[in-house]
Amino acid sequence: MANPKHTIHVGVSAVALVLGAILSVAIGDPTVALIFSGAAFSGIGYWLGAAAQRRHG
Known part of the structure:
Protein backbone atom coordinates (compact mmCIF):
# COMPACT_ATOMS: atom_id res chain seq x y z
CA MET A 1 0.00 0.00 0.00
CA ALA A 2 1.20 3.50 -0.78
CA ASN A 3 2.57 5.67 1.97
CA PRO A 4 -0.01 8.39 2.78
CA LYS A 5 2.71 11.05 2.81
CA HIS A 6 3.73 10.15 -0.76
CA THR A 7 0.11 10.16 -1.87
CA ILE A 8 -0.28 13.67 -0.46
CA HIS A 9 2.83 14.87 -2.35
CA VAL A 10 1.51 13.52 -5.64
CA GLY A 11 -1.93 14.99 -4.95
CA VAL A 12 -0.49 18.43 -4.21
CA SER A 13 1.57 18.26 -7.39
CA ALA A 14 -1.49 17.38 -9.47
CA VAL A 15 -3.47 20.22 -7.92
CA ALA A 16 -0.61 22.63 -8.67
CA LEU A 17 -0.64 21.59 -12.33
CA VAL A 18 -4.39 22.12 -12.65
CA LEU A 19 -4.28 25.41 -10.74
CA GLY A 20 -1.45 26.67 -12.93
CA ALA A 21 -3.39 25.82 -16.08
CA ILE A 22 -6.54 27.56 -14.82
CA LEU A 23 -4.63 30.67 -13.72
CA ARG A 55 13.92 0.60 -2.53
CA HIS A 56 17.61 0.44 -3.36
CA GLY A 57 19.00 1.27 0.06
Whole structure:
Protein backbone atom coordinates (compact mmCIF):
# COMPACT_ATOMS: atom_id res chain seq x y z
CA MET A 1 0.00 0.00 0.00
CA ALA A 2 1.20 3.50 -0.78
CA ASN A 3 2.57 5.67 1.97
CA PRO A 4 -0.01 8.39 2.78
CA LYS A 5 2.71 11.05 2.81
CA HIS A 6 3.73 10.15 -0.76
CA THR A 7 0.11 10.16 -1.87
CA ILE A 8 -0.28 13.67 -0.46
CA HIS A 9 2.83 14.87 -2.35
CA VAL A 10 1.51 13.52 -5.64
CA GLY A 11 -1.93 14.99 -4.95
CA VAL A 12 -0.49 18.43 -4.21
CA SER A 13 1.57 18.26 -7.39
CA ALA A 14 -1.49 17.38 -9.47
CA VAL A 15 -3.47 20.22 -7.92
CA ALA A 16 -0.61 22.63 -8.67
CA LEU A 17 -0.64 21.59 -12.33
CA VAL A 18 -4.39 22.12 -12.65
CA LEU A 19 -4.28 25.41 -10.74
CA GLY A 20 -1.45 26.67 -12.93
CA ALA A 21 -3.39 25.82 -16.08
CA ILE A 22 -6.54 27.56 -14.82
CA LEU A 23 -4.63 30.67 -13.72
CA SER A 24 -2.72 30.91 -16.98
CA VAL A 25 -5.98 30.87 -18.94
CA ALA A 26 -7.66 33.33 -16.56
CA ILE A 27 -4.71 35.75 -16.52
CA GLY A 28 -3.67 35.14 -20.11
CA ASP A 29 -0.01 34.66 -19.22
CA PRO A 30 1.60 31.24 -19.83
CA THR A 31 4.40 32.12 -17.39
CA VAL A 32 2.02 31.36 -14.52
CA ALA A 33 1.53 27.81 -15.82
CA LEU A 34 5.29 27.34 -16.10
CA ILE A 35 5.83 28.43 -12.50
CA PHE A 36 3.17 26.11 -11.12
CA SER A 37 4.16 23.16 -13.31
CA GLY A 38 7.81 23.61 -12.32
CA ALA A 39 6.86 23.45 -8.66
CA ALA A 40 4.64 20.45 -9.28
CA PHE A 41 7.26 18.46 -11.16
CA SER A 42 9.84 19.34 -8.54
CA GLY A 43 7.55 17.76 -5.96
CA ILE A 44 7.01 14.68 -8.13
CA GLY A 45 10.77 14.36 -8.71
CA TYR A 46 11.40 14.55 -4.98
CA TRP A 47 8.84 11.83 -4.32
CA LEU A 48 10.21 9.53 -7.03
CA GLY A 49 13.78 10.03 -5.80
CA ALA A 50 12.78 9.22 -2.23
CA ALA A 51 10.90 6.12 -3.34
CA ALA A 52 13.83 4.89 -5.45
CA GLN A 53 16.32 5.50 -2.67
CA ARG A 54 14.16 3.60 -0.19
CA ARG A 55 13.92 0.60 -2.53
CA HIS A 56 17.61 0.44 -3.36
CA GLY A 57 19.00 1.27 0.06
